[in-house]
Amino acid sequence: MVTLDRPAAPARHISPAMRWRARVPGFLMSAPAVLVFVAMFIIPMILAFVLSLTNWNGYSLNFTFIGFDNYAHAFRNPRTIDAAIFTAVVAFFGTIACNVLGLAVAALISGPGRANTVFRTIFFYPYIISALIIGFLWAAMLSPQGAVNSVLGAIGLDPLPFLTDIGFAKASVIATIVWSHFGFNMILYIAGIKSVPTEYYEAATVDGASPWQQFRNVTVPLIAPVLTVNLVLTLVGLLKVYDVVLALTDGGPAAGTQTIVFQILKDSFANAKLGLGAAQSVVLLIITAVLGLGVTLARRGAEKKVAD
């Protein structure tokens, strides 16, 4: 698996046996990583499909093949459908909100200066805190007796059912995700904006472009690749959102904020139906791949324009 290091000794003067021997170190160097990767990624990928056709309960290694029953069950189960719809809503609005807010803030504070650095730190820091803890923190603040309602009461407003009404709870989940995630998008956008050559802005200024026009006609088109990365990362990340929901609402009220991964893990481990969980995982994997590739391809056009 190795090519010779010294071009001075061309491989074709070497006998096949020697060529094989030259490959041994490279093979040995990459084999452990390949082995671990195959055991924990490739085999599980294949197994996910195999197990989705069984009634495996997760404990014993005895199970029987039941065909596509798990898939049929998943697609007919209203809980799963609801979870899929809510996940789609979270992914759609979350991606848009994180990116609009992230890009807007990035445009305002991409410049040098201490104040901008401080703002960046403040907007970004929740990203390094575990989503589970973010969820618990907001759960404590949004609960009926929590800080937010207490402040609303202090200024003479009625308390709001942030976590106890389905509609409010859904909005709370999305808001919490945006709160903790847009700083990451912002950081990537700032990196993108900084890589735009200054000459473009100088030219735009000479032409009398306003800051908004510069943003619209210089910044946005020139950071098209960063925009794509941001959209894909956020979308793919939100399709598997789980930790924050578990801590914030525990899927409630009335299972209204269960996401797909929430449903998968509940079916698999709380209900000991890993076959059913595997079937839903396979569907999620396919949806993630299709949407991820879809957005990437759809953005190709916008990125091409930059090259011209």
Added chain:
Amino acid sequence: MALITDGTVALVEEPTDTRTLAAPDGRGRRRSGPRRIRRPRILTVLTWVVLSALALVMLVPMYIMIINAFKPQQEIIRNPLGFSLDTLTFDYLWAAITSERFNVVAAYGITLLFVVLVNVFGILLSAPAAYVIARGRSKWHLGLLLLFVSGMFIPGQVTLIPVVFVLRVLGLINTIPGFLLFETAATLPITIFLFAAYLRTVPRDIDEAAALDGAGRMRAFWLCIFPIMRPVVATIMVLNSISVWNDFVSPQIILGPSSGLYTVTTGVYSAVSQYSTSYTTVFPTLLLAISPAVIFFIIMQRHIIGGLVAGATKG
């Protein structure tokens, strides 16, 4: 790192004098000093107001968490934002530290151990493989790189169920080796990708010099090449440390409660989820859980942000 901290040149806000002169003067723009010439004053003020309000929204939850970790339940409910010096107490924090449901000290230790071991194993496995990939010219090497990179697009939750199966077959479910195996594997795609990208920029002369000295390929790599990789190793350690420290699902499922081992996240879950209305449990526990991460962030801020940018934009 360079992208963030010493980005090439200043942007919109630092117009030079030539630009000022060149700017059309018909649109009410005054020459009010070298900075912010092109933004009307009212807009600047408005920007500051909006940014400050947003900053407040970001910081108040942290303030609430910290301040309420030292207050009794009624105080928290009655007056979550304020505090009186009389009622501030370390009792609840101490109760959280000594809680039987969540042994914080043990959780810190175990999680830190996992972070260190996953970093060590991940780098030990990835670095030589990335070196082989970066130096190789055949289609096999490209295929190998694509194989690893494909792992970046497979969500961990999707493979979790079959991984449980594999670990059960291997007899490693609910054990530390099983958990480390999974977490290490999860770091391989991004690690190998960034390492290989970095190694492509390292000149081959160094390999040849090492080869002339008679060092074996493996030895030559670890002695001569690996030390050069320090910046990218730092980036990877930051990325992997954050993801292992914050991971909840894998320790919850793979280690499981039956192992009796709790990381910071699974410990917080078991301590808080049943008692979410007992704020004197919630706030001190959360404060304990995030303190190390926040301190790490404050110290390593530039590396963390730089590492995340490198990981995301190259990936």
